[in-house]
Amino acid sequence: MRKLLFQNLLRPPLTEPAPSPEAAELAALAARLDCAALQRLGHSLAIRQVDAGSCNGCELEIHALNNSYYDLERFGIRFVASPRHADVLLVTGPVSRNMRVALERTYAATPDPKWVISTGDCALDGGCFADSYAVIGGVGRVIPVDLHIPGCPPTPTELLRGLLTLLEAPQAAAEPPTTAP
């Protein structure tokens, strides 16, 4: 183990620079959200991930955010084990009828202020499962959604860009800079 740890000291890190949020999306989000509340959190977001019917593809890529290449925690964003510790619910999947109650209860258990990000094409409108008897549809049919990240599944870079958009929205809302009182 020591050999491996020493080798790591000599190697450059695998971690890559962050993708920058799309300006238009950032501005739109800043206009839509309660940025004052988001501002109070500073550069820290606690995320509770909820699979509401996904095929597990989105979960794989959300997992990848924690690997050395994307290193999510360097931005102050981390996944937490309980909705009671969370600021953000990251919800995947078309909401299956069998998961509806669990999703509603998870949302109710998350303290205010809270934000919901729907993730993946199915989470927008049910995607290719929309016509099923067993599926309600997009996440927005069950709980209010603040931001959507498209993709089947979205790549870790796209996920990261979406999360950073949320994190940077308060700054965008504050621009153009106002004169100090």
Added chain:
Amino acid sequence: MARLIDLLEAGTMVAAQRPWPRSVVEAAAWKYAGEQLAEGHWSLLGLWAEPEQVHMALREPASEQVGVISLACPEGHFPSIGHRHPPAIRLERSARDLFGLRPDGLEDTRPWLDHGCWPGGGRPEAAHYEFLPVEGPSLHQVPVGPVHAGIIEPGHFRFTANGETIVRLEERLGYVHKGIEKLMAGRDPTAAARLAARSSGDSTVAYGIGFALAVEAALQVPVPPRAHWLRALMAELERLANHLGDIGAVCNDAAFALMHTHCGALREQVLRTAQACFGHRLMRDRVVPGGVAVDLDDAGEAAVQTLLDHIGAEFPALVELYENTASLQDRTMGTGCLSSQLARQFGAGGYVGRASGQDRDARRRPGYAPYGELEFAVPSRMDGDVNARLWIRIEEVQQSMGMLRQILARLPAGEIRIDLPAAAGEGLSLVESFRGELLTWLRLDAAGRIERCHLRDPSWFQWPLLEAAVEGNIIADFPLCNKSFNCSYSGHDL
């Protein structure tokens, strides 16, 4: 004792099904098959229903014969197989939920996939699910899920514990049931393949291959050799990515993050190579009925070669790290033991079965192209614990790398896709996903559209074994045991 082929031939053979026969039998033959399963002579590959009809896929290990028997049940019930052969229990409960066919004699009459939330009623008793009673002094229950602490799929685990020790685990699944099989009905094979590829995200290539092989068998169309080889290349990349991720994740559940970090980086490199070669990190929708959607160019071949060289250089140090960390092995050895007897009874495939003395691998038997032309070993161990399941993965990483090298060296040139005729037929396929053997059965109508398709994930025969493997372990070791099984929720719930 009659052989499986005799049983099939005694019924009414269905001419349309390929490559293995299907036969419509009487109730007596159906029950006889149940006896053979219960006595361990045959193994169950799947059990599924249609309106007024139930099917069962069987294998006779002695002769390697595979076949499907079907029983008409116009009165809405059929003799239960699960009554004497437990692996069929959840499949029969699901058949009842989805098609209203009652398994006669099955003690467990509770619904399985139906949670009482579907429109149009469903089963009235589904709204109030009763867990099995556990009686004894000093027992307490710990309910977990469906929303779990990690970034994983939803399912409910009901633990009954005496102090720290698990006395019984009962699973409740079905939360992510999306009605995939019903959605497929009426679609053409290309559209339905997109649904198959979204049954279980981590096995999207395997599902793609399974579905494509079943369609191609039904239509009797020969796929270009290059397509078969490219499919195998994708399938082995998928296996590599999943096993690398799992090896790290199992160690992480024993709080050994170093392994997780290194394996996570290797997994990421596999996914980036897949993106570079096929334009999608998980290679979703790249396998299509009739061939593959994307060809591999010279740059892609070079990328896979570079990946193999890199993993080949990095992986041995990680294996050594695992071997030389006693504190980690202290958690994995002797934990979550699964007996070879149970693994055999359930016909468990993949690393779950192979770590408990089974050596079944669909790539070898019954086999499909191009694996007959590739050299590879199927690792098997007897100990059946978390450590054994981890070692099977390590050895399979090495085998997959060997196969990828052979594929690169011998990839035939030529076409990658052919057009499919619109015709009727029935097809069955058995494909080895990273978890184990995946069964796909489908019937096409005269216009070439899906009439009924059934996908049986390997997890159906592994989930029940997890309940057995954790018995007597402490609750704190459950994540470790669960990750070492890594069963699919979505593939199971469909």
